[in-house]
Amino acid sequence: MPRVTISRKGEDRARHGHPWIYRSDVEQPDAAAGDLVQVIGPRGRPIGHALFSDRSEITLRLIEYGSAPPPATFIKDRLAAAIEFRRALALDATAYRLVHGEADRLPSLIVDRYGDYLVVQALSQGIDRRVPEIVAALVELLQPAGILARNDPRVRLLEGLTQQVEVLHGSVPERIDVREGAVEYQVDPWRGQKTGLFLDQRENREAALRYARGRLLDAFSYNGGFALSLAPRCTSVLAVDISEDAVARIRENAARNRLANVEARAMNVFDELRELERTGARFETIVLDPPAFAKNKAAIRKALSGYKEINLRALKLLTPGGFLITCSCSYNVSEEMFVEVVSSAAADAGAEVSLVEKRAQGRDHPILINVPETYYLKCLILRKLA
Ligand code: SAH
DSSP states (O other), X not given: OOEEEEOHHHHHHHHTXXXXXXXXXXXXXXXXXXXXXXXXXXXXXXXXXXXXXXXXXXXXXXXXXXXXXXXXXXXXXXXXXXXXXXXXXXXXXXXXXXXXXXXXXXXXXXXEEETTEEEEEEOSHHHHXXXXXXXXXXXXXXXXXXXXXXXXXXXXXXXXXXXXXXXXXXXXXXXXXXXXXXXXXXXXXXXXXXXXXXXXXXXXXXXXXXXOOSEEEEESOTTTHHHXXXXXXXXXXXXXXXXXXXXXXXXXXXXXXXXXXXXXXXXXXXXHXXXXXXXXXXXXXXXXXXXXXXXXXXXXXXXXXXXXHHHHHHHHHEEEEEEEEEEEOOTTSOHHHHHHHHHHHHHHHTOOEEEEEEEOSOTTSOOOTTOGGGOOOEEEEXXXXX
């Protein structure tokens, strides 16, 4: 097995439980794309075993710490453990994340379940090379009707991998029926955003259900995740998304669930908030779930001003006693930064606001305590007092 020596800095990071070792901390790697390698510290200490990438800035992804290599069955063992954990969560849904990369000790592997089908993403060379083994293990463990590879995320290009969407097992239809709580969706696993649904928000939708009432504004609605689950508790629902496709899907899903109080508009949320303010509209419940505004560190300042603007406008549109469910899925914007920007929006809106719940992505997308990058989704539930 190839051996790769890392720097003192790399060793320190690994010993603090972070599984990523960057190119600048790796000395003269003698390994090929996707190899399983032994990782050695600068004084010869065995650090662990990792999957090697000859292209990514993340050169090594540790899969086992210490001197012993992972067992030959590690892929199947870890898939089984991930599946068992999701079973134990007893989620009230037929769509959820089965494997969440690092948090399931399978770095850069995503497996989402949509009813009888699985959607897989292999986001590094090491995992990409092992896809046949992963598929065989998933078939043995779960007997899915079909497995789709949604290998179109751009991060694959950073690994020198091609972008492609293909069936790996059985067959996968254009639309899959799934249920999340009381809501039935038709999901497009081939072309939908992410792998079809924003599964990481499922538990925040459940949480929001405890507060939603009156007139609801669901901004950045995609195919209506929050709008549809909260509609039965609200008098009227306005769902806004810039994508015509997403809005068509909201309408379809509203009809499928016989929710007659949902209106969907294809609009830029920034413009729509301004327009709603101009016309004197008011809401008792508002959801803000924008895309990641800060995709990298350089974009943080601009992202914060975007978060500030939408939160400020939403707090103005909210009636006293109303609830704002506000989210950020940029991992470059920390919880502390997000709370700070929302509090400054409250001050500028002249609103007194209490923090009712501080939440993250759902339990099927676990956070690794030593890997801050895995805490990406922040969700604050706020109440406007006055
Ligand atoms: N709330 C959704 C997920 C939202 S993802 C759920 O629970 O499933 C973010 C959405 O914002 C995407 O659907 C994208 O089309 C939309 N979007 C991005 N920029 C936008 C803008 N400026 N105005 C309106 N929608 C936007």
